[in-house]
Amino acid sequence: MKRVMVLCVAGLMASTGVAMADGSTFLQTAQADAGRFTVLFPFNKSTLDADALAVIASAAQEFQRTGSARISVRGHTDTSGSDAYNQALSERREQAVANELIRQGVPAGALTTEAVGESDPAVQTGDGVKEAANRRVEIAVELPPAPVAQVAPTPAPAPAAAPPPPPMKRDRIFSVGGFYGFNLEDEAGNTSHLGGLNLAVDVPVLPWLSVGAEQAGFYHFDTPNDGFGGRTVASLDLTMGDDDFRPYIGANIGYLYGSGFNDDFIVGPEVGLASGPFIAKLAYDIPFNRDGDEGIINATFGFRF
Structure with missing residues (x-):
């Protein structure tokens, strides 16, 4: 009889627990x-x-x-x-x-x-x-990370002498291109034209400064004394930008000679742009034996290497 009562109580508790677990209000x-x-x-x-x-x-x-x-x-x-x-x-x-x-x-x-x-x-x-x-x-x-045990730092080795800075890159830039000049006054006092080829080399000496040299060979035409001539100059330029797009401005000094000219020294400003494989220059040459408004406007467009 007692065993039967115990089993009944156990069954009642189990059924009550299931009801509580499934009830919609619990x-x-x-x-x-x-x-x-x-x-x-x-x-x-x-x-x-x-x-x-x-x-x-x-x-x-x-x-x-x-x-x-x-x-x-x-x-x-x-x-x-x-x-x-x-x-x-x-x-x-x-x-x-x-x-x-x-x-x-x-x-x-x-x-x-x-x-x-x-x-x-x-x-x-x-x-x-x-x-x-x-x-x-x-x-x-989100638990914070466990603290890391502090370890006494090992003494740092004595600093080594800093290596010398690398030398500045000074690549020479060679260029070749067509040359055209408009002469405001030839030997006869008239305008004339120059057409030919120009070779140049530019060498950076500072990130913002370069020196260069140019040699142009041309034919002087539309003048009473047509013929061949040349232009040899050195330049000093202030540069901007980078190797992919580098405008610059500077000055030339050199010598102009050939048919239809009173051979003489020249000086004048120049501007230019180097972008990718291309280079373009525009200069105004003033011969020493002429006034400032009687110079030669010349332009070069070509390729650089």
Whole structure:
């Protein structure tokens, strides 16, 4: 008789436990491993009762105790109901837990929140299944890294002498191109033209300064004394930009000679541009035996190497 009574009591307790686990009005909360907390919600509910508040308080205390910088809140539902409805329900559950964490002293800026509806169940089920373990909000407290033992630093070796700076790159730039000149006054006092070929070399001496030399050979025409001539000059230029796009401005000094000229020294300004494989120059040569407005405008366009 006693044995029968014991069995009856045990059966009654077991059936009561199952009913409590499956009841739609029972809010189940649980704490998992360190730093992770889970709040389980009744069917179709997003409100918090005393048990839920206690678990959230434990998560807030863990956040404060560990000195963590981040705490995440992730809301879920089971698969009963439509996707859209479950997404909204998971958002309400996630927001309820986040608001309570803030009320318990967790800074809002430390919270990251997410609601995923029924897309990430704790227990895999078919569609339309009421599963209590899936009606949850997960709280994760990001634990700070463990302190690293301080090791006495080893004395640094005596600094080695700094190596000398590398020499400045001074690549010579060779160029060849067509040459054209417009002579404002020939020997007869008229204008004339020059056409030919120009060879040049430029050598950087500073990042912003270069020296160069040019030799032009040309034919002097449209003048009473047509014939061949030459232009030999040295230049000093201020450069800008880089090797891919380098404009410059400077001055020439040299000698002009040939048919149709009173051979003499020349001086004058020049501007130019080197870009990629191309080079272009424009100069104004003033012979020493002429006035400043009686010079020669010459231009070169060619290729550099």
